[in-house]
Amino acid sequence: MTETQYLSPKTIDEAVNLYSKNQGQSKILAGGTDLLVQIRSGVLSPETIIDIKNIKEISEIKNNGEGSFTIGAAVSGASLEENEEFKDYWPGVLEALRLIGSEQIQGRASLGGNLCNASPAGDSVPALIASGATANVQGPNGKRNLPVEEIHAGPGKTNLKNDEILINFDFPTKEQGSADAYLRMIPRTEMDIAVVGCAVNITMDEDTCINARVALGAVAPTAVLVNEAAKLLIGTKLDNDVIEKAAKCCEDACNPINDKRGTIFYRKRVSGVLFKRALKIAVERAKR
Ligand SMILES: Cc1cc2nc3c(=O)[nH]c(=O)nc-3n(C[C@H](O)[C@H](O)[C@H](O)COP(=O)(O)OP(=O)(O)OC[C@H]3O[C@@H](n4cnc5c(N)ncnc54)[C@H](O)[C@@H]3O)c2cc1C
Secondary structure (H helix, E strand, O other), X not given: OOOOEEEOXXXXXXXXXXXXXXXXXXXXXXXXXXXXXXXXXXXXXXXXXXXXXXXXXXXXXEEEEOOXXXXXXXXXXXXXXXXXXXXXXXXHHHHHHHOOXXXXXXXXXXXXXXXXXXXXXXXXXXXXXXXXXXXXXXXXXXXXXXXXXXXXXXXXXXXXXXXXXXXXXXXXXXXXXXXXXXXXXXXXXXXXXXXXXXXXXXXXXXXXXXXXXXXXXXOOOOOEEOHHHHHHHOOOOOOHHHHHHHHHHHHHHOOOOOEOOEOHHHHHHHHHHHHXXXXXXXXXXXXX
């Protein structure tokens, strides 16, 4: 059995160079909470592991002001949780990260790893999508900036090229009167993956909704941005009738699987319910 080589580059260029040289044979390591499980269970056996945690840009949290942050792909949920400024602006993103595994997992699990693992049930993904965050990726042919909703291609698959590394996320400036929220449904009380996850990011001008983003997780091969629901909300005072119609849009946007955690019918129904609850929380926060 050949031994896996561990490399720990200190710069993005070095990491990109190493990764592109060993295309297909190497894996990027952030917190390792998915990667190491996959290696130990024999699903993966990379020749090289490239640890990106010692690269400044990939591990730092930068506050650009007014809710705009640049968050390194390898920043863990626990590190972000300790950032008081981020907490004030993006409580919904933190709600999602707080649900990932246990405290021990959250100390390692990164935003970038949660996205690049491409599980349809990744909790931070709908929250990132609802926030309007974009992802900066870099490969030997240069840099790209993609909306988070364009990263997933299907279960376990991303639209990153074989030689591209996710560097960091740009969170947009927070509009006045806006707030986000994330809720998920799991069949057990501890340590399970989402049957449905729903994130809402809403902007209120007094009682009128002037902007909205709604995203669902675990109900389709990739997380879903539900533009139809957002369109219904915008320009209204969020009367019950509008909310019910938007909840129906969420149900219709689902293309879920039947499995031991939930049936197709159940997942669809729960997505509408979670949407209504997450919306209520986001609106309450936005009006504070
Ligand atoms: C006990 C347990 C409970 C869990 N519970 C949950 C849960 O409730 N909800 C949930 O969403 N997840 C859960 N997970 C999954 C896991 O913790 C997350 O997916 C985690 O966020 C992955 O981040 P990481 O830093 O550990 O990634 P890693 O394991 O280091 O990497 C994951 C994958 O992404 C790739 N990758 C990582 N970073 C980059 C990058 N910057 N550029 C390109 N590719 C990259 C890696 O090569 C690998 O393929 C759980 C895991 C465990 C072990």
